[in-house]
Amino acid sequence: MSVTTKAAPPPLRRPAPKVASPHRGGLLRSAGRALPLTPAVVLLLLFLAGPIVYCAYIAFTDLQLTGQAHSSFVGFDNFREAFRDDAFLNAVWLTLVFTVLSSLVGQNTLGLALAALMQRASKPVRTLVGAVVITAWVLPEVVAGFLLYAFFRREGTLNAILDWLHLPSQNWMFTLPILAVSFANVWRGTAFSMLVYSAALNEIPKEITEAAEVDGAGGWRRMWHITLPMIRRSIGTNLMLNTLQTLSVFGLIWVMTRGGPGDRSQTLPLFMYEQAFQNSMIGYGTAVALLLLVVGSLFSLVYMRLLRTEV
Amino acid sequence: MPVRPTAAPVLLATLLVATTLTACGSGSGSDPDTVKVSFKQSTDNSVRVMDTYLGEMKKQFEKANPGKKVELVPIKAPDSEYYTKLQQMLRSPKTAPDLVYEDTFLINSDITSGYLKPLDPYLDKWSDWGQFIDTAKAAAKAQDGKTYGVPDGTDTRGLWFDKGVFAKAGLPADWQPKTWDDVLDAARTIKKKVPGATPLNVYTGKPAGEAATMQGFEMLLYGTGDGTADPLYDTASKKWVAGSQAFKDALTFVETVYKEKLGPDVTDALDPNFATSVRGDLLPGGKLGIDLDGSWLPQDWLKGSGHEWPAWSRKLGLAHMPTQHGQAPGKVSMSGGWTWSIPSKAGNPALAFEFIKTMQTKANAQKWYIANSGIAVRKDVAADPAYTQAQPGIKFFTDLVASTHYRPAYPAYPKVSTAIQEAMESVTTGDSSVDKAASTYDEELKSATDDQVTRK
Numbered sequence: 137m138s139v140t141t142k143a144a145p146p147p148l149r150r151p152a153p154k155v156a157s158p159h160r161g162g163l164l165r166s167a168g169r170a171l172p173l174t175p176a177v178v179l180l181l182l183f184l185a186g187p188i189v190y191c192a193y194i195a196f197t198d199l200q201l202t203g204q205a206h207s208s209f210v211g212f213d214n215f216r217e218a219f220r221d222d223a224f225l226n227a228v229w230l231t232l233v234f235t236v237l238s239s240l241v242g243q244n245t246l247g248l249a250l251a252a253l254m255q256r257a258s259k260p261v262r263t264l265v266g267a268v269v270i271t272a273w274v275l276p277e278v279v280a281g282f283l284l285y286a287f288f289r290r291e292g293t294l295n296a297i298l299d300w301l302h303l304p305s306q307n308w309m310f311t312l313p314i315l316a317v318s319f320a321n322v323w324r325g326t327a328f329s330m331l332v333y334s335a336a337l338n339e340i341p342k343e344i345t346e347a348a349e350v351d352g353a354g355g356w357r358r359m360w361h362i363t364l365p366m367i368r369r370s371i372g373t374n375l376m377l378n379t380l381q382t383l384s385v386f387g388l389i390w391v392m393t394r395g396g397p398g399d400r401s402q403t404l405p406l407f408m409y410e411q412a413f414q415n416s417m418i419g420y421g422t423a424v425a426l427l428l429l430v431v432g433s434l435f436s437l438v439y440m441r442l443l444r445t446e447v
Numbered sequence: 448m449p450v451r452p453t454a455a456p457v458l459l460a461t462l463l464v465a466t467t468l469t470a471c472g473s474g475s476g477s478d479p480d481t482v483k484v485s486f487k488q489s490t491d492n493s494v495r496v497m498d499t500y501l502g503e504m505k506k507q508f509e510k511a512n513p514g515k516k517v518e519l520v521p522i523k524a525p526d527s528e529y530y531t532k533l534q535q536m537l538r539s540p541k542t543a544p545d546l547v548y549e550d551t552f553l554i555n556s557d558i559t560s561g562y563l564k565p566l567d568p569y570l571d572k573w574s575d576w577g578q579f580i581d582t583a584k585a586a587a588k589a590q591d592g593k594t595y596g597v598p599d600g601t602d603t604r605g606l607w608f609d610k611g612v613f614a615k616a617g618l619p620a621d622w623q624p625k626t627w628d629d630v631l632d633a634a635r636t637i638k639k640k641v642p643g644a645t646p647l648n649v650y651t652g653k654p655a656g657e658a659a660t661m662q663g664f665e666m667l668l669y670g671t672g673d674g675t676a677d678p679l680y681d682t683a684s685k686k687w688v689a690g691s692q693a694f695k696d697a698l699t700f701v702e703t704v705y706k707e708k709l710g711p712d713v714t715d716a717l718d719p720n721f722a723t724s725v726r727g728d729l730l731p732g733g734k735l736g737i738d739l740d741g742s743w744l745p746q747d748w749l750k751g752s753g754h755e756w757p758a759w760s761r762k763l764g765l766a767h768m769p770t771q772h773g774q775a776p777g778k779v780s781m782s783g784g785w786t787w788s789i790p791s792k793a794g795n796p797a798l799a800f801e802f803i804k805t806m807q808t809k810a811n812a813q814k815w816y817i818a819n820s821g822i823a824v825r826k827d828v829a830a831d832p833a834y835t836q837a838q839p840g841i842k843f844f845t846d847l848v849a850s851t852h853y854r855p856a857y858p859a860y861p862k863v864s865t866a867i868q869e870a871m872e873s874v875t876t877g878d879s880s881v882d883k884a885a886s887t888y889d890e891e892l893k894s895a896t897d898d899q900v901t902r903k
Contacts, residue, residue, distance in 0.1 A: 200560075201531065201534045202530075202534045202556040202557050202559075202560045202562070202858070203557075203559050203560060203858030203859075204559065204858070205559060205561050290714060290715065306714075307712075307714035309714075310713075310714035310717065310718075311714075393719075394654055394719045396652075396654050396717060396719070397652070397653075397654065397714075397717040397872070397876070398652075398869070398873075398878075399653075413527070413531045414527055414861070414865075415862055415865065416534075416556070416861065
């Protein structure tokens with residue numbers, strides 16, 4: 137519960153109060169100081185901690201949306217069930233593939249490349265490219281989903297281009313569904329990485345780059361030995377935010393493939409939705425959601441380590 | 448650094464408990480003179496059939512019952528999300544409406560959850576109830592023998608065929624297959640003689656959802672055997688049927704359709720939006736030979752629906768789906784439909800039933816069946832020429848009610864249905880053989896029904 141701790145009032149160290157009963161006075165005083173924060177804390181507890189605690193509780197019951205008169209506490213059954221369930225393991229695997237492909241490799245690298253290229257580009261090119269990339273980012277997820285559905289479908293734009301080039305066309309969302317949705321996520325989310333890296337690259341002092349240039353370092357060497365180490369922290373932050381965002385992508389995949397065909401693009405959020413709301417098994421679905429949270433925190437831990445290493 | 452205990456946490460806890468308690472508190476707060484009616488609003492903005500009809504009923508009811516009011520609470524969502532939303536509303540007296548529109552697909556599940564009120568005390572005193580046909584009455588009857596809903600019509604299923612495609616293939620305009628093989632043979636002829644047309648559509652796989660199970664698989668499965676025993680659920684032992692030859696035969700039919708390329712391209716068939724293209728593009732465009740589909744299709748082609756196609760009745764023919772080998776009764780159909788039900792947490796159940804009565808006078812029921820291409824479940828309407836002649840095809844589909852089947856819509860059914868879709872999908876794509884798919888289904892069935900399985 138790092139959130140609540142963060143929001144709670146930090147005990148302020150001030151010169152000790154000169155009153156007869158310091159203990160009682162201190163208590164009153166800190167209560168008084170905490171008072172203005174109360175509404176914020178109440179809201180956080182109510183709308184953030186409350187649902188999370190309730191969710192965690194439900195994950196240990198066999199609660200169903202329908203088809204059941206009473207629910208009961210079942211301990212770790214839902215979690216055991218998940219690890220026995222091939223569909224769940226498949227979803228975990230696909231989630232990893234989707235995250236690595238679209239976030240780590242796609243959005244992150246492409247964002248960095250775009251940012252680096254734009255540093256050198258002329259102003260009109262920079263404005264134009266920036267506008268195009270950011271448009272994809274501000275589009276609502278569902279709209280982006282429909283656009284990419286139209287791009288990949290059998291009579292879609294991609295196949296029209298392939299036909300024109302006399303290359304074989306196919307239904308991409310059927311033959312390579314996880315690649316298609318990963319590409320869609322790259323298309324949609326690259327802008328964020330680009331913005332983060334643009335800001336980071338602008339922070340690098342010109343003198344360092346110039347000095348390296350004078351010493352005869354080529355473009356790649358400067359990138360590898362100077363730029364990358366200097367923006368290391370930004371890479372960590374960007375990877376963490378990107379990954380967490382990608383792990384919870386639902387609308388995009390739902391619109392494009394509904395997790396299909398079969399379950400070949402069914403990532404964890406879609407699997408959870410199917411269990412909780414289509415099969416009505418709220419308890420099981422919530423357990424899966426908690427496991428998704430665990431996957432997210434594992435990724436975060438790795439990045440935190442990366443962040444901690446000082447340059 | 449640990450947070451020092453202050454008065455704040457105590458205050459917080461109290462507040463939290465207080466708010467939670469209020470949220471869970473009873474007292475629906477509903478006005479005793481208002482009936483709140485929840486229904487499924489079409490996601491297609493151009494389709495306003497139900498809104499228009501309910502608006503008219505509201506006017507009639509308020510006029511006949513001075514001082515009483517009807518509040519319409521539309522839920523705009525696709526089927527599966529409508530159920531979810533509704534079930535969430537039914538859980539609490541604060542959100543439960545007085546009257547809900549329930550799909551017979553899930554009604555037993557909602558009854559088991561205790562969401563609905565038995566209507567028998569009201570039905571006993573309602574003379575019109577005698578006009579409802581028995582199979583329809585059974586659709587909303589729970590395992591406890593009580594009735595939980597008043598059906599507002601039903602649907603049946605059959606074979607739609609394109610007369611233009613048939614003429615080109617040299618097939619008769621009054622086509623009526625006698626066996627499954629006749630259907631496949633006609634499709635093979637179309638494939639050979641009419642290139643460019645899809646010979647036969649059978650919905651399949653998870654993306655098609657319940658359409659794959661009901662319009663596709665069950666239309667085949669219930670045409671096996673002697674037509675009396677339920678091939679999916681054994682009523683006597685209250686167990687689900689596993690390992691049956693009938694199941695494999697139905698799967699073999701699906702496999703044949705897609706293996707011999709008699710059906711739509713597999714990648715199209717598994718597109719979640721395929722049903723929309725069938726109704727909006729393939730059939731009106733003369734690009735589909737035979738379509739195994741429901742009685743409601745013309746609803747999309749009516750005037751003012753946004754996809755007007757008045758010529759359909761001249762361009763399309765209708766045939767009933769035959770049984771496997773032509774055994775009695777010769778034809779097969781599946782039925783579902785929706786009912787009006789009263790939530791157990793409704794504030795004004797009696798008034799809600801009065802509103803059902805208004806909607807189900809003979810005249811109003813008839814108006815509704817015609818407006819939504821529904822099939823009458825009232826004997827007096829079914830016999831009325833004004834109804835049977837209102838639309839081409841109505842008589843054909845109404846006559847099928849005599850030989851129709853209802854799904855075993857018990858709480859496990861939605862999961863069983865998903866297992867069927869997965870089996871269909873794996874033979875459609877060719878990922879597994881019929882035997883393998885059937886044995887996977889048997890496994891799935893065990894876990895979906897808590898091992899309530901019998902082998903046949």
